Amino acid sequence: MSQLIFERGTQGHRGVALPKLQVPAYTLKTKLRAEKPQLPSVSELEVVRHYTECSQRVKGVDHVFYPLGSCTMKYNPKVNEDAANLEGFTAIHPLAPEEDVQGCLEVVATLEKYLTQITGMDAFCFQPAAGAHGEFSGLMTIRNYLKRHHEDQRTVVFVPDSAHGTNPASAVMAGFTVKQIPSNAEGNVDVEALRAMADETTAALMLTNPNTLGLFEKDIMEITKIIHDAGGLVYYDGANLNAIMGIARPGDMGFDVVHLNLHKTFSTPHGGGGPGSGPIGVKRHLIPYLPSPRIENGRIHEDCPESLGRMKMFYGNFGVMVRALTYVMILGKEGLRRTSQVAVLNARYLEHELSRNYDMAIDQPCMHEFVMTLKRQHHDLGVSAMDIAKGMIDRGIHPPTMYFPLIVEEALMVEPTETEPKGVLDEAVRVLSELLDLAASDSQALRACPTTTPVGRIDEVQAARHPILRWQKGNE
Amino acid sequence: MSQLIFERGTQGHRGVALPKLQVPAYTLKTKLRAEKPQLPSVSELEVVRHYTECSQRVKGVDHVFYPLGSCTMKYNPKVNEDAANLEGFTAIHPLAPEEDVQGCLEVVATLEKYLTQITGMDAFCFQPAAGAHGEFSGLMTIRNYLKRHHEDQRTVVFVPDSAHGTNPASAVMAGFTVKQIPSNAEGNVDVEALRAMADETTAALMLTNPNTLGLFEKDIMEITKIIHDAGGLVYYDGANLNAIMGIARPGDMGFDVVHLNLHKTFSTPHGGGGPGSGPIGVKRHLIPYLPSPRIENGRIHEDCPESLGRMKMFYGNFGVMVRALTYVMILGKEGLRRTSQVAVLNARYLEHELSRNYDMAIDQPCMHEFVMTLKRQHHDLGVSAMDIAKGMIDRGIHPPTMYFPLIVEEALMVEPTETEPKGVLDEAVRVLSELLDLAASDSQALRACPTTTPVGRIDEVQAARHPILRWQKGNE
């Protein structure tokens, strides 16, 4: 069943044919390849069968409840796909004359307008292809801004200890030094520690709010003030925006730069890992320092003398932008607010129900996600967060994010999203409670999960120690 | 997992929303429904999950080898779907002005031209929605022709004992009396019996060639002559056309009327049982008697005084016609001929390989399909054709047609089609041989198949005796 396409192939099988060449064949005079690339030899039907079969060994949101914390695995509306697949968008060359691409520029401008309202920022740049790329671009914008203001000594970026790994990694990529901010017992930024650390070397603070524990940083106005007072800028990681649309805006909290994840909050599909889109929004004073070109008023401005330069070819993942715009247009003002409210309600309800059996990392009202800790069960019963996760797979639920944030032991981070009905949440409660029972009665059985999948738990150490990263005759 | 959508639903869940009403709401003054229809109450995501899940409990040609005799389960090219889904086709109203539907009329005319060449007929009518509908329409054409020629006494239609059940049923629907023609020991029409039966009551003979045993009727010229000499017409059931494209044509064999199955020979998908398309082709002298309207030269002729009338609303399953036209355009003359040749080769090869272990119904070179008989195994081992079929399911192959044609005991009718590569045929030989071994070593295990499917063998008697034909609260 799980033949690779190379193994499925048979010498001489041909897929799709080309039109006949109508002009004289021209043979290149330069040296050509010595060894041919060995692509699969399969007929069309074999291609179709192969990928149909592969698809049936993947679970998406289209199948199962996917409460993957911090990833916002909400429903991906099918209408988004229809909009993005309109030939009037897909057939457009990125270097076609400006007057021929007015529809694309309209998409960009409209989405920008809406996102500025949602976030309280003043302008957006859509070049970044993903969240981490947005972080990198946003930090580069800050770096560029500081440089142009002769503040080269500001080299330190603060990152909370609960932050996504992309935050410190992006900061380093952008040439900064990272300093970790501790969380306090309530799971929030330790404001006093931050105050003590902020100084003339401070370039920026990166923060997501609500944070990765699912908690709204109550002292956010003070936090941003501390950084601003120290002469730094504040960066908003938009991973958790789904909690606060229409409720609060990063722009109003004092953030200078944000990135959004259109593939999280704005319902574009994750596609098994991408393409995403990570547009960055800034306050007015930072606009000139954004990546170039800028799209404004139906024009593409290549000449942006203070821009940090280009982060990607062309204008970003346009197809993803069309999907996000479709989503925002359909939801509108009230729909977006309700989306965030129900995202919070679903998380709060699930947390409440689960807290009968499970320990929560923090005893605070969560926003759109929450973190459980299996520390007690790990100690008492010898079952880990991973074991619970694998047990969920066998019961038709995609596991929560495991072992994150790092500050929580045996963490499971749960984000149900607003598109799941109560019944699905109740069923998840039932499953998770059953798994705890199983952990108590037969932990061995739990550790053997998953058993309903095409393969069981995989030897990751072997994979990393003796990497086999491509098919070759003989490594079947 | 296999909840019905009604069970999945929850009171108050809503799917797709409508635009707001922009005009004054009008309330009908007539009596309205007393009891509301109870449709499912599901959100979009629930709809998507439900049908995604359902789809994964169906096997199509996109998954598995599907050697279903007489059904021609060949590859359904994806380009056909793209062509049929062009908005320039899907958005066209059937009663739009003639000058606005020239593209559709071009599709019809082009497909007609090609089909006449493939079959040797002179004209086609595309109203019939399926093969059986084509049979019915074809026989109605014959009836109309006979009536207009004052041959009302011709009420008998001959049908071979090996024919598809649709043949006699369609003949009766069209108001004829059916007489069965016996097959001889070689599996062909008993010519002498036919000669003895043909007389002034003979309306028509229905025949498929190659016949359902996969044999080409060698005496076809004589057979059609016998009927013509008796004053009758000869009808060609196009179910098996995939064997002879570019090799021989019903028109040249003396057939007066044919129906084709675009969803078999011309690669349009079966869709789980339809929509198909069963256009009928006739020789020139029968054209006026076809169903109306006639489409000719970019015009829709409603006024056809000698027509039998209308068989269906509008012009037939147009979307299926677009798919078939795409297929014929891509294959062209050589491709179609090669298609039939390889369809025959695949069948002949598979028959040859299987005949080492299995008994063939007839010892004659087959065309595009062949029939095996499990009579010996049924007697010796107590395993039936059905048992072998169910064993194939467990091994990832769709079973052949079972218990047909009726003149063969414990029949399995195998049609591999040209789109399967040799490797798939070899694997089928291996599986079928393995199943015979299992029948011999552990017939109980074979009779327990399938075991890998969501359900095992189903109680069909219970279904028919105590019919439950719809969901109702309580019959879960």
Added chain:
Amino acid sequence: MSDYIASSPEELQAMLDSLGLKDLDALTGHLPEAVLLKEDGWDLPEGMSEFEALAKLKKMASHNRIYEDLYRGAGAYRHYIPSLVNALSSRGEFLTAYTPYQAEMSQGLLQSIFEYQTMICELTGMDVSNASVYDGATAAAEALLMCRDPKHRRVLVPASVHPQILQVIRTYGEAYGMEITVLECPHGVLEESVLREALSEDIACLLLQQPNYFGLIEDAETLFAAAAEKKVKGILHINPIAAALLPSAKEAGAVIAVGEGQPLGMPLNFGGPYLGFMASVSAMMRKLPGRIVGQSTDHEGRRAYVLTLQAREQHIRREKASSSICSNQALCALRAAIYCSAMGTEGIEQVAAHCVSNAHYLAHELCEKTKLRLKYPGEFFHEFVTVSEVPSGVLLKHLEDHGILGGLPLSDHEILWCATEVNNKENMDHLVELIGEVAA
């Protein structure tokens, strides 16, 4: 040139070798010379690539005119089709499966048909539904056959039924030896008195269309009640969108409900594929033609679905079958089921209500602001007929010149208009303005 032959030339040769044959031509060497086609015996073009074929078909499609704004119904209706209908129904599993004879490997398909049958029962109020037939007109014809018996071979049909349906049932009726009597409808609907005059004991059934061809709502309950007095069976051909609001076929007293399912998620598609639905009261269950899916259990007692009541069908009964139907419109039935699921009861009621309100607004505005007037006084659903002094052709041509497909011309001075939930006020106002320009 392309083909979809999977084996390589070498594999083909290997197969030929194992058969002891030289080449592909040798496979048909046993056919009589007289039937073998000469190479120049047929005239077909050379094959081409998928790319070229698609380009040519795009070209053909471009020779059709797409009207973004249209007001034509008459049996083919433009409704909004939610994106998920295409996304789900086009999944290869559904698309490329055969009729589910092998139930164990087709449970998802069988289940979805079972669900479809349930939805049709709900929309019609009937007890049982089949898995679909070719279209609404053949569904009506098959319904007549269900009512036929040696003593009842006559059928009453009002002139308010769609003329194409009339044509189809005439054709089928001719085949079945049934006599069709058409009842006049001078006011656009069948009147009870006209019916009563025509009723007699040898009549098998009365077929009504609801709403009828002119968009008018028939008083089906009264008419079927009158028919029932003479033991004449009632067949209601009902628009499935209207069915959400109007009395169900069962409530109206019909024993069979049929209809054209196209409004439930099928695009216009130049007339097909569409979807014929058929449902009946329990008593007529074994007369229903076509496939039917039933619920049963497997050997372990698990709920399972299977094609059932096959004793009616051609592959079992041959010449004694109740119809010859083999293929039906399964994929269209699936689309209808997905559509009904996505809309739900409330959604489909809203579609119906929007159709009604839009059509009445349009009718009102046309009568108010132009010289058009309604032909019939009766209550209509989402279609209506206007009369005008200005010839229909002039009115419609003026609209077409402005990118609008107007109603269907029924005669030189009558037009059958349709409005659905996809027509909007702005466009309707524009239409009225344009009509006003030529018929003010």
Added chain:
Amino acid sequence: MSDYIASSPEELQAMLDSLGLKDLDALTGHLPEAVLLKEDGWDLPEGMSEFEALAKLKKMASHNRIYEDLYRGAGAYRHYIPSLVNALSSRGEFLTAYTPYQAEMSQGLLQSIFEYQTMICELTGMDVSNASVYDGATAAAEALLMCRDPKHRRVLVPASVHPQILQVIRTYGEAYGMEITVLECPHGVLEESVLREALSEDIACLLLQQPNYFGLIEDAETLFAAAAEKKVKGILHINPIAAALLPSAKEAGAVIAVGEGQPLGMPLNFGGPYLGFMASVSAMMRKLPGRIVGQSTDHEGRRAYVLTLQAREQHIRREKASSSICSNQALCALRAAIYCSAMGTEGIEQVAAHCVSNAHYLAHELCEKTKLRLKYPGEFFHEFVTVSEVPSGVLLKHLEDHGILGGLPLSDHEILWCATEVNNKENMDHLVELIGEVAA
């Protein structure tokens, strides 16, 4: 107004009740007043139905101009995309899955990425490939970073590299503290002598684009050999279609191959999403950024696939990671894999050969029949630069007036043309005729 909230109002209330909350607003009652958004604090339109939104987006799309015939490349190429690429890659399973962290329920996805990695290795000749990065330009930038070490912070790049790639690597280089030196290419390609002059021991790597921005084929083998003498690493940014014919990156002596995968089944899409591919020799495996899938076994010894070498990645290493990449272009990589499967070695070679022949035919005809001439003497692949006295704008405008998108204007008198397998002789002849009308 629509939303995608699944629970009914009653269920929402039940959940609120169980939390002891009055309404939805109460959920955020604990937020500081200062941050709470007032109702009029933001300006967004009301929501609308799916139907209306799609209509509006269709309208926007109609404000773009679709050119059926186009001759513009410059980093975004129109190739034929077989229908099965869309049909398979749009399956909901692939579309709506997350990065395959839970390997057991994502084997089909992991396997397809593993296959993609193998195909990229085959096309580039390299040993290992990652699972994709954002695009060809960022792939080039990431490749530079792979070559950086404290003693090697300089990069050589010829001016024949796409200016947008140059811009991106400048941005990334600035971040990484790498110095980019651009080498002049007066004849359109990097000459060995120019390279040798620039080479020194502190240089990390030489980046070449093949074919280069002007469509010309660089003598990569000679140049990388010269670089290698100074231990300077070779990075080849290669067009994946050209890769089927030209010496592979490995054969040319590169240690890293990168490129823009868009030609492998991605539509033009106004510039994205596209696909950055990256592959390297084994020795650099642990420096490759982004996801990588490896083969392993499960506890029963069954072959299985899993994300591997995660010790390089941000979610493990945080500030010590080799890049911050989290999302990549997985669905685009899947499209590329399906495309490569559907074409096969022979098919992709044919695409490449047709591109070459069509481009050379076009160049030949333009030079023969119009006053345009080639700017550079070197051998080109499927793009070439012409020089003309008539201003580029005049030439291109004339083509646009006839529905043709001509090449990219590089200057007032230079145009970069592209032809692929989808351009045909008839259209090219027409183009030449049109150019002849203004530049004869």
